[in-house]
Amino acid sequence: MNSFLTAFFSGTAQGAIYALVSLGLVLVWRGAGVVNFAQMGQAMFTTYIASQMIQHNNSYWSAFVVALICGALLGALVDLAIMRPLTSRKNSQLLNSQSMRTTIPVIASLGILGVLKALAGILWAGEERGFPSPVAPNAIKIGSTNLAITGFDLFVIGVVFAALVLTTIFFTKTGMGLAMRASALNPEVTRLSGIRVGSVRTLGWAISGTASSLAGLLVTPRTNLSPNTLDLLLIVGFTAAVVGGLSSLAGSVLGGFILGYVISFVNVYSAPENVFIAILVFLLLALFLRPQGILGSKEVRRV
Amino acid sequence: MLAIKNLTTEFASVKALNGISFQAKPGLITTVIGANGAGKSTLLRTISGLEKATSGSIKWFDEELTQMSVESIVRSGIAQVPEGHAVISQLSVAENIELGGLFRKRIARGDLAIATKEVYELFPILYERRNEQAGSLSGGERQMLAISRALVSRPKLLLLDEPSLGLAPLISAQIISIVNGLCRETGLTVLLVEQNANTALAVADHGILLALGEVAADMPASEMAADSALRAAYLGY
Known part of the structure; x- marks a missing residue:
C-alpha cells in the first residue's frame, strides 16, 4: 500500500511538471503552428539566471519571480526576433511552399536551442550544479509515521495547481483569453474582428515561456542543472502533448499527469531502466487507440 | 463614401480585379453582382485588407485603405x-x-x-x-x-459576402430584409455581394455588375433589375 501511495504522489508531482511542459508546447503549437524544440532550452537558460541570483545572495522567491519574467520575455523575444521575420517574408521563394513554411520555424527552434546551450556553457560553464528548493525534500511526518508524500512534492503540486487555475481563468474569463482561443481556431475571422492576431500570438509565446520556465525551476532541485538537463523533460512533455491531443490545452495537462503516473509506477513497480520503454509503448498504444489524442478533436473538413 | 479607383488585385499574375472603379454612397445599399469568378469576393477581401491590392486606391471618406492592416481597417469602422x-x-x-x-x-x-x-x-x-x-x-x-x-x-460600412449562399430562400430573404432595415434605420452603408441578383437588386439602391474582374455596368439597382438584355448577357438568365 505504501509503495502504491509513494508512486501515486510522486507521479502526481512529476506529472504536474510534465503538464506544464506539455501546456507550453501546445500553446505555441496551437497559436503559431510551431513545435518549439527550444522551449526547454529557454527554461534551462532562465533557471540558470535564477541560480546565479541565488548564488549572489538573493532570496529564492525573488529569483523565482525574475526567472518567470525572463521566461515570458525570452518567449516573446523568440517570436518577435526570429519566428515572425522568418514566416512573414511572403515574397521569399523558400516560403512559397506550405511544407517549407511549416518546416523552417521548427528548424529555427532547433537552432535557438543550440545557441542557448552554447551560451549557457560559455556564461556559466558546462558542469552540473545543484538548484535549491524552498522546502525540504523529506517525507512529511505525522507523529512518528512517515507519509508517502514529501514536502517538495506538495510544493510542486501546489504551485502547478495554482498556475493551472490561473491559466484556466485567463482562457475562459478574460477577453484576451478569448482572443487567444479565437486566433488559434480561426485567425481570419479573428483578424476580421479587429484583433491583432500577431500580438496575440506573441503573448502565447510569452505564456509558453513562463510555463516552461516554471517547469525548469520545479524540476531542477531533483535533477540538478546543466545545459543539457532539461532535454529529457522536453521529450516527456512532447509525448504528453501528443497523448493529450496537440490541439487541446486541457488534453495537454491531462497527458502530462498520465505520463507522470506511467513513469512513476514503472519506477516503483518495475525498474528505472524500463521507463523509456514504457513511455514508448504508452505513446504507441495511445496513437494506435486514439490518434487524435485523448481530448483532441478530429480535423473536420467541410466540402 | 467608399470610392474605389483603378483597383487591381493580382494572384500570381492572374488579374482577379482589373482596374475597377466605382463608388458606394453612405447610408445606401450598393450591391455587387456577377457570375462565379467575376471577382466579387476578391473585391470585398481587398477592401477589408485580407488581400493586398496590386495597384489603385480604396478610399473610405478620407482614409486610404490599401496600405492599412486588416485589424486597423476593422477598427476604422469597416466590418466584413x-x-x-x-x-x-x-x-x-x-x-x-x-x-x-x-x-x-x-x-x-x-x-x-x-x-x-x-x-x-x-x-x-x-x-x-x-x-x-x-x-x-x-x-x-x-x-x-x-x-x-x-x-x-x-461598423459604418458593412461588407456582406454572399449572405444567401446555401440558405433556404425564406431564410435568406429574412436576413436580407434585416440588413435592409438596419441600413434604413441606422444609416449603415452596405456593400452586398451576391450571386443571387434578383434578391440583391430588390433591396439595393445601386448595382455594380462585375464580369471577369471588370465593371460591366454601374447603374441604379432598379434600372439594372429591369435591363433584361444585361442580365441575359452577363448572368445567363
Missing part, C-alpha cells in the same frame, strides 16, 4: 462578413459575439453592452442559444451570428 457563414464553431454563440466587440472593450465598454443587447433583439434565436457552440447552429443562424459579430463592432 466573409463568405460561408464564417463563425468560430468551437466557441459559443455568446463568445463569437463578444469577439466582434473585443477591441472596443477598453474604449467603449458601456456601448458594447448596448450593442450586444441590440443584436440579440435583432436575432432573438441567438439569445436563446447563446450558450451553445456555434457549430451546432443551422446555416441561417450561423449567418445571423456572423452578421452579429460584425455589428457589435458598430
